[in-house]
Amino acid sequence: MMSQYTQIAAMPSALVCAQAFPPLLKQAGGVAKDYLALCRALIDGLGWHVTLVSPVNVRESGEADVLRWLQSGQLVHAPAWALEASNNLGVAVFMDFFSTHNTATLVQQLLFGGHSLCFLDDSCMRIAPLMLMRGLGIPSIATTHSDVPSHPVYHESIMMKMLWWLHLASAFFATAHASVAKVYARSLWERYRVPVQCTWPPVLWSDEFRQPLHVYDQAASQKRASWIQKFGFRPKAIFLFAGRWSAEKRIHLLLDAVPEDCGLVIVGDSDADYADQIEASRRRNVLPQRGMLGAQELRIAYAASDLFVSASTCETLGNTVVEAWSSGTPVAIQPAGGHLEFVKDNENSYLVDFDDSNLAREHLASIVAGGTMAAVEPALSKMGEHFRTLNFAAEIKRCLVDPPLQAAAPRSGWRWPVEMLFRALLILACCLVWPVTTVWSRAYFALSCDPVYRYVEPGTASEPAADAKVRGCRAQHV
Known part of the structure; x- marks a missing residue:
């Protein structure tokens, strides 16, 4: 046990859950590049080991650094199932946290991965994994990259509005909630009273x-x-x-x-x-x-x-x-x-x-x-x-790594038993809510006509073909 903790101290480990990563650029170019830059800062700049839970075929990223990290073992790709949603607004890939495979992958990484910190992007329904991380006492930082209400589909979809409010609520379960700009952080507080503790440094992805x-x-x-x-x-x-x-x-x-x-x-x-x-x-x-x-x-x-x-x-x-x-x-x-x-x-x-x-x-x-x-x-x-x-790696450490690690430090006095009770309640909530969410989300994906969803096998997501848009009720599995 001591040797395990010594190894973690020598090379800290990060779990990065990202549905957006190169080569997926058409629908989430900026966010995908942000997480490429984050991995570069953690691995090359700070000497961390990174496990990337993502549906993306990262070997097709076209980035020499990614291949180097994979070959050296500094980056481990844990492939995840994805959902590809398509309509006239385009094609988008979403991480499906509630598939059996992805649930098992996440739990295995949280229990046995030895991770010092977990990063989550704008993944749909991230509230559930954040509750689980908090319940297990693992520091996490979740970033709200996108202003979803500015998207045309937001005002046409009740489901989109529900997911957005759950997305905002997830910020209260993360050890630290981040934004990509101070302007947007103020906006989130003024519009929704959602606190933001961290702000990304400006990203140059290459x-x-x-x-x-x-x-x-x-x-x-x-x-x-x-x-x-x-x-x-x-x-x-x-x-x-x-x-x-x-x-x-x-x-x-x-x-x-x-x-x-x-x-x-x-x-x-x-x-x-x-x-x-x-x-x-x-x-x-x-x-x-x-x-x-x-x-x-x-x-x-x-x-x-x-x-x-x-x-x-x-x-x-x-x-x-x-x-x-x-x-x-x-x-x-x-x-x-x-x-x-x-x-x-x-x-x-x-x-x-x-x-x-x-x-x-x-x-x-x-x-x-x-x-x-x-x-x-x-x-x-x-x-x-x-x-x-700009020393991007040093800024990542100052802005995104240190705050959640400091916030997750052991509490003293009466705060510690309160925190332990809160963690126990979150674990119980996950055990109750997770199966229910799995069932209704499968039904929704199968019955939805706009957008149409299809399942994408773990770690195979890449840029959709030009004719990938699907209209009508033609749900597919691959």
């Missing part, structure tokens, strides 16, 4: 974004020249949108906001019908380039543009802002949500209201006329340098 600006000068010039050739004219400035092509991103508002003498390049993808509409939106000064870009391609695209633009109102942070700044490119973004975390108007970038396309067009035209960099230097360069040189 070392490509840490390279000095001059490294990509030539590649960026070549990319810009290829865009100009495709436009068929030389734009006064080239705007870039990069990210998931979904309705809540409001990409369509950008189309009419582009000044006639400027160009807009749109890169990204999704499985939603909305993405098909964006792909078909080609105009003289609008160039849709469908396809998810790798880190190097994306870094070059930022550097090749004059201004990154986004009309999204659903961002809880917006990793693209950090990526653009790290590439030396200012942003012009909707003054809403997580966009307000770092951006200061006319100081380090620009805030543009895209709700009125005419006013937005005039605003963008004035920015271009004055020079996109003129009003934002030297603050832009300082922010970019800060992000490129």
